[in-house]
Amino acid sequence: MVYTGKNAAAAEAPEEPRIGVFICHCGTNIAGSIDVPAVRDYAATIPHVVVAQNYAYMCSTPGQNMIKDAIAEHHLTGVVVAACTPRLHEPTFRTATANGGLNPFRFEMANIRDQGSWVHMHDWDGGTAKAKDAIRIAVAKATKLEDLYPMSVPVEHRALVVGAGIGGIQASMDLAAAGIETYLIEKQPTIGGRMSQLDKTFPTLDCSQCILSPKMAEAGRTPGIKLYTLAEIENVEGYIGNFDVTIRRHARGVLTPNEAAAKGIIGGGCTGCGDCSNVCPVVKPNEWEFNMAPRKAIYICHAQVVPLIYTIDFDACVKCGLCITACGTKKAIDLEMQDELFTIKVGTVILATGYEAFPIEQKKEWGYKLYDNVITSLEFERLICASGPTIGHLVRPSDGETPQSVGFVLCAGSRDNTGIGKPYCSRFCCMYSLKHAHQVIEKIPGCRAYIFYMDIRSFGKAYEEFYYRVQNEGAKFIRGRVAQIQELPNKNLIVVAEDTLLGNQVQIEVDLVVLAAAIQPTAETEIVRRQFGVSCSGDKWLLEAHPKLNPCGTTTAGVYLAGVCQGPKDIPDTVAQAEGAASAASIPIHSGHVELEPYYAQCMQNLCAGCGMCTRLCPYSALSMTVVDGRTVMEVTAAKCKGCGTCGGFCPGGAIKMQHFTSPQILAQIDAFFLGGEQ
Amino acid sequence: MTSAKAYKDAALAARLSDRVYRPAEDSDPSFTAEVEKIGGTAAHLCFQCGTCTGSCPSAPRSSYRIRTFMRRANLGMKDVCLNDPDLWLCTTCYTCSDRCPRDLIPTDVIMAMRNMAAKQGIVPKNFLATVNFIYNTGHGVPNNDANRVARVKLGLEPEPETTCKYPEFLPAIRKILEAYGTKQLADKVLSEGQ
Numbered sequence A: 001m002v003y004t005g006k007n008a009a010a011a012e013a014p015e016e017p018r019i020g021v022f023i024c025h026c027g028t029n030i031a032g033s034i035d036v037p038a039v040r041d042y043a044a045t046i047p048h049v050v051v052a053q054n055y056a057y058m059c060s061t062p063g064q065n066m067i068k069d070a071i072a073e074h075h076l077t078g079v080v081v082a083a084c085t086p087r088l089h090e091p092t093f094r095t096a097t098a099n100g101g102l103n104p105f106r107f108e109m110a111n112i113r114d115q116g117s118w119v120h121m122h123d124w125d126g127g128t129a130k131a132k133d134a135i136r137i138a139v140a141k142a143t144k145l146e147d148l149y150p151m152s153v154p155v156e157h158r159a160l161v162v163g164a165g166i167g168g169i170q171a172s173m174d175l176a177a178a179g180i181e182t183y184l185i186e187k188q189p190t191i192g193g194r195m196s197q198l199d200k201t202f203p204t205l206d207c208s209q210c211i212l213s214p215k216m217a218e219a220g221r222t223p224g225i226k227l228y229t230l231a232e233i234e235n236v237e238g239y240i241g242n243f244d245v246t247i248r249r250h251a252r253g254v255l256t257p258n259e260a261a262a263k264g265i266i267g268g269g270c271t272g273c274g275d276c277s278n279v280c281p282v283v284k285p286n287e288w289e290f291n292m293a294p295r296k297a298i299y300i301c302h303a304q305v306v307p308l309i310y311t312i313d314f315d316a317c318v319k320c321g322l323c324i325t326a327c328g329t330k331k332a333i334d335l336e337m338q339d340e341l342f343t344i345k346v347g348t349v350i351l352a353t354g355y356e357a358f359p360i361e362q363k364k365e366w367g368y369k370l371y372d373n374v375i376t377s378l379e380f381e382r383l384i385c386a387s388g389p390t391i392g393h394l395v396r397p398s399d400g401e402t403p404q405s406v407g408f409v410l411c412a413g414s415r416d417n418t419g420i421g422k423p424y425c426s427r428f429c430c431m432y433s434l435k436h437a438h439q440v441i442e443k444i445p446g447c448r449a450y451i452f453y454m455d456i457r458s459f460g461k462a463y464e465e466f467y468y469r470v471q472n473e474g475a476k477f478i479r480g481r482v483a484q485i486q487e488l489p490n491k492n493l494i495v496v497a498e499d500t501l502l503g504n505q506v507q508i509e510v511d512l513v514v515l516a517a518a519i520q521p522t523a524e525t526e527i528v529r530r531q532f533g534v535s536c537s538g539d540k541w542l543l544e545a546h547p548k549l550n551p552c553g554t555t556t557a558g559v560y561l562a563g564v565c566q567g568p569k570d571i572p573d574t575v576a577q578a579e580g581a582a583s584a585a586s587i588p589i590h591s592g593h594v595e596l597e598p599y600y601a602q603c604m605q606n607l608c609a610g611c612g613m614c615t616r617l618c619p620y621s622a623l624s625m626t627v628v629d630g631r632t633v634m635e636v637t638a639a640k641c642k643g644c645g646t647c648g649g650f651c652p653g654g655a656i657k658m659q660h661f662t663s664p665q666i667l668a669q670i671d672a673f674f675l676g677g678e679q
Numbered sequence B: 001m002t003s004a005k006a007y008k009d010a011a012l013a014a015r016l017s018d019r020v021y022r023p024a025e026d027s028d029p030s031f032t033a034e035v036e037k038i039g040g041t042a043a044h045l046c047f048q049c050g051t052c053t054g055s056c057p058s059a060p061r062s063s064y065r066i067r068t069f070m071r072r073a074n075l076g077m078k079d080v081c082l083n084d085p086d087l088w089l090c091t092t093c094y095t096c097s098d099r100c101p102r103d104l105i106p107t108d109v110i111m112a113m114r115n116m117a118a119k120q121g122i123v124p125k126n127f128l129a130t131v132n133f134i135y136n137t138g139h140g141v142p143n144n145d146a147n148r149v150a151r152v153k154l155g156l157e158p159e160p161e162t163t164c165k166y167p168e169f170l171p172a173i174r175k176i177l178e179a180y181g182t183k184q185l186a187d188k189v190l191s192e193g194q
């Protein structure tokens, strides 16, 4: 923002307010439904208004110059622009106000377009009258505006990334490459997220692990990335530039070589040899393989884990100690290990907490968990994967036979307004189901693949071509949503749908059904969201600051989003957003300081009775009690305050002043509305 | 008008045999609104996924396609809907309504159309015979000897707690059928013998 200190005239308070009003036509957006000249003539009659002008596009350079020139010519103390919304152009007009030599916070906007001409498009007189009211109210506030100064706070030269799927990994690598020390926190024992569970990736069909594991390895060894697995966020305090984040490291039961060295165990720590696992007597289903393979109580999820450190499942461990003996001189195992809490200070944060599958058994008509041979697409990925529980041989769960026909049910729980499923499109199921159809056709000669779909959404680069390819390979496409699935005594399944293009019901017997289950945010996302004060949309995905113009930011300054936690997206889009978020998160860090809007609360300590009730109301923990001259009074940490006004509205003694939204300013607006008007 | 798709009104027959959809003649937007009002469901939100037809017990046995009726409802194809004998093949099992992912109630769309058709005197005879059964016995499917034997076997009284046991309530039921003109409609259409 370009302005320097106080305007000389404004400093000589108290003086008579001198307000300029500038009315925008917005082409015909406003002028087409509102009588702009009449509004301008009216504005000139409002008390304290010394100049009223109108122009086709106030936001254009000539429009902004009108404001600048009028400030000088008429010695204005306040500027009112009647146009679109503050969200769109407040920064523009603040800059114009500052360029004219006034403090930029002496600018006020009247919204006569989105709340005026657009809603009263067919009511010329009504829209015109409402515009006059809006301007009168804005002028009333402008007469009471004060000079305000944004606060500059220093930014910690470190970042935090929560969740180490491909989104979190990419964001951390970018931040580290930009010279920013980055903490990467992952709740699982290994990084990689969902992508490490996939076999191949559409549309190019490269092996998911082959392209992911080099990145995982790099993230694990890059000095600029401080990686903590089996860790979660315990508590968050602070604000942009200065977040104090407490991390809980769950007890892993196994020491890394570094941890062992710190304990004086020379040459000790886990080498990933697996001797412990071999002797462990406890066998459990491996959740990472969707319980389709066994693991021990001391285990790694799969062969390519990063970090390659074994983990003890303390819920299963019987503390027999066999593993300790097997580990020998490495002395890596500590059965008494406890959770560890530590606090880090970071300037900015990226959330990349990903997704989980919607519990598709809730849609009873498809029989998941009821019929043996109905599986989900993620289970399919493991069964078709060479490193999976069946070494890549797709089998049906009931009898281990190779299926000769497979039905793929798309939109399983997506695009569902019944309240059971999800109303949104899960976005990648069309494409991975095409991939799955290709895989069964390729791997099992003669196997038939039926794709039951409503629409095939193959919108990405080279995606439509992939659709063409799979159709050409012989997959059968049936345009109809599956109505029900029935199980036969031989465990085959009858898939019932309408072929809507034929107009007939079809009942197709298949050996295996794969449900392209909808996805939803992980359960922890809600917790992390609340810890960082980030909003979510109605469907619970984390909410971006602006759906088009700020897709990586959030409404909480300093917190950014990457990957599926913001909404369903495939790997290319996840990586693109992660790089965008890393760039956005590095800007405040590299500039070294951030300016905060001066809309914070102020305690008028002479009026404060010290009741302290406001401190508990503040959603951002910005208020605390302190003792000044022997009296207990409230104190605001301005950088934490978001200016929501909760405390200001509540304080029984009227001791809290909300800057830029003071009681006199708001009362003047109300008075102007009720008492003013054309007499 | 029960089985064959033949219409006594020649002009209507000609129009319905025209296979081109011409919105100006074939579409009556007020029909969509009326169906939604009577049916109490936002039929225009149908996205033609076919879950309803896939769920429909009538579909594999007949030419009745509930999804097609949803489509026609949205295109305002009043005459086609009300004159199609398939309209009467819905069993009102409501399975489609349980499963519709748009949370619509296709069954009630059919019911709305039947209501409108009936007002125009378009009702198959067997439905009107049911009206007379209700008028005479209080039941669409009256009790019979086989049923009575079965009930006694199950330890129930031979007659259920309805007009079967309390015939004194029959006049009230008749009054309802007369008040809504249902009985008169049945008599009129049946006497025309079509």
Ligand SMILES: Cc1cc2nc3c(=O)[nH]c(=O)nc-3n(C[C@H](O)[C@H](O)[C@H](O)COP(=O)(O)OP(=O)(O)OC[C@H]3O[C@@H](n4cnc5c(N)ncnc54)[C@H](O)[C@@H]3O)c2cc1C
Residues within 6 Å of the ligand: A162, A163, A164, A165, A166, A167, A168, A185, A186, A187, A188, A191, A192, A193, A194, A195, A198, A200, A201, A202, A203, A231, A232, A233, A352, A353, A354, A355, A356, A377, A378, A381, A428, A432, A435, A522, A524, A525, A528, A562, A563, A564, A565, A569, A570, A571, A572, A574
């Ligand atoms: C069956 C299937 C097949 C697919 N196939 C393809 C394909 O072929 N091509 C393609 O482009 N895309 C495919 N996808 C989509 C792909 O999986 C996603 O785009 C990608 O995994 C998104 O990465 P992410 O980092 O956003 O989330 P995730 O991979 O879900 O990673 C999130 C990470 O955050 C961690 N986490 C969550 N909460 C917390 C917390 N509170 N604290 C710490 N850590 C936390 C999780 O443990 C996880 O490791 C497929 C998806 C499915 C379901």
Ligand code: SF4
Residues within 6 Å of the ligand: A410, A411, A412, A414, A415, A424, A425, A426, A427, A428, A429, A430, A431, A455, A456, A457, A516
């Ligand atoms: S991506 Fe395809 S299958 Fe998945 S919800 Fe969207 S439309 Fe349905």
Ligand code: SF4
Residues within 6 Å of the ligand: B045, B046, B047, B048, B049, B050, B051, B052, B053, B066, B067, B070, B096, B099, B100, B101, B102, B103, B104, B106
């Ligand atoms: S199930 Fe619902 S949305 Fe789908 S075609 Fe039938 S009425 Fe339309």
